[in-house]
Amino acid sequence: MEVRVFCPATIANLNCGFDVMGLCLENIGDEMIFRKTITKGIEITNITGADLPYEVTKNVAGVAALAVIENTDIDFGIAIEIHKKIKAGSGIGSSSASAAGAVFGVNELLGKPFSKPELIEFAMKGEALASGSEHADNVAPCLLGGFTLVRGYHPLDVIKITSPEKMYAVVLHPHIEVKTVDARAVLEPTIPFHKAITQWGNLGGLIAGLYTQDYALMSRSLQDVVVEPFRKHLIPHFEKVKEIALQNGALGSGISGAGPSIFALCEGKQKAETVAVAMKNEYSKTQIPFDIYLSKVNDEGVKII
Numbered sequence: 495m496e497v498r499v500f501c502p503a504t505i506a507n508l509n510c511g512f513d514v515m516g517l518c519l520e521n522i523g524d525e526m527i528f529r530k531t532i533t534k535g536i537e538i539t540n541i542t543g544a545d546l547p548y549e550v551t552k553n554v555a556g557v558a559a560l561a562v563i564e565n566t567d568i569d570f571g572i573a574i575e576i577h578k579k580i581k582a583g584s585g586i587g588s589s590s591a592s593a594a595g596a597v598f599g600v601n602e603l604l605g606k607p608f609s610k611p612e613l614i615e616f617a618m619k620g621e622a623l624a625s626g627s628e629h630a631d632n633v634a635p636c637l638l639g640g641f642t643l644v645r646g647y648h649p650l651d652v653i654k655i656t657s658p659e660k661m662y663a664v665v666l667h668p669h670i671e672v673k674t675v676d677a678r679a680v681l682e683p684t685i686p687f688h689k690a691i692t693q694w695g696n697l698g699g700l701i702a703g704l705y706t707q708d709y710a711l712m713s714r715s716l717q718d719v720v721v722e723p724f725r726k727h728l729i730p731h732f733e734k735v736k737e738i739a740l741q742n743g744a745l746g747s748g749i750s751g752a753g754p755s756i757f758a759l760c761e762g763k764q765k766a767e768t769v770a771v772a773m774k775n776e777y778s779k780t781q782i783p784f785d786i787y788l789s790k791v792n793d794e795g796v797k798i799i
């Protein structure tokens with residue numbers, strides 16, 4: 495009759511994989527509750543932690559939930575409670591957590607007609623409402639866990655890569671809001687050939703490094719010559735924090751999703767702790783309040799709690 499769901503935060507792009515790569519975080523995430531009701535349809539009954547619309551067709555979770563039930567024979571209704579912990583416009587997949595949580599929770603109440611990979615396309619409908627584009631690089635890792643690669647969009651082809659054992663992520667979230675739609679508007683519609691070559695070489699290298707647990711190869715590959723040069727100006731003190739993270743031994747560092755969060759990937763918890771302290775000290779020099787998280791890669795994704 496009722497399920498309570500944990501909807502994890504995610505890091506999209508991972509430098510070289512704009513709109514195709516992502517990973518799932520542990521312990522940072524929203525909670526959602528789904529209840530069967532007699533009245534048919536989807537209803538949002540409670541939202542805490544954010545000022546979001548209750549109108550189903552204007553709410554990311556509502557739109558994603560509708561996408562699932564429109565593809566099933568359902569003889570009951572569903573009431574949804576959304577308890578946001580991930581701030582909107584933070585760059586760690588706030589809208590995706592709502593979308594992925596919604597499709598997962600609704601699917602559970604329906605008796606699981608869809609597999610987790612099948613739910614990705616429904617979740618993308620919610621993501622599209624938030625950002626104006628149907629990308630899956632946050633919803634895929636949120637649903638599947640681990641690292642995910644969107645090999646193709648038409649048709650959707652998502653590959654999950656189990657995280658290397660010692661992979662940790664540090665995320666620094668400056669308390670400014672960057673809307674995904676704005677961060678996409680600063681990008682150039684075409685990229686020079688030599689930059690494309692660098693980028694796809696690095697993406698191949700990152701994937702090979704993940705499969706072989708070759709941290710040095712992953713480190714060489716965690717570069718972004720396509721998107722970061724245009725977006726870095728949207729994030730105060732970005733370059734300095736990235737430099738400090740790398741100096742302190744991070745494998746790579748960059749903009750998390752559309753920003754403003756800045757991430758660093760590290761081999762081992764001890765290294766991640768050192769990097770987190772260094773990033774924190776560096777950002778404390780600004781007047782901008784921030785949060786900092788340290789997380790292992792979450793290999794499970796969205797789940798019932």
Ligand code: HSE
Pocket residue numbers: 506507512513514625629631632674677678751752
């Ligand atoms: N790939 C997306 C972007 C993720 O960077 O615009 C943010 O939703």
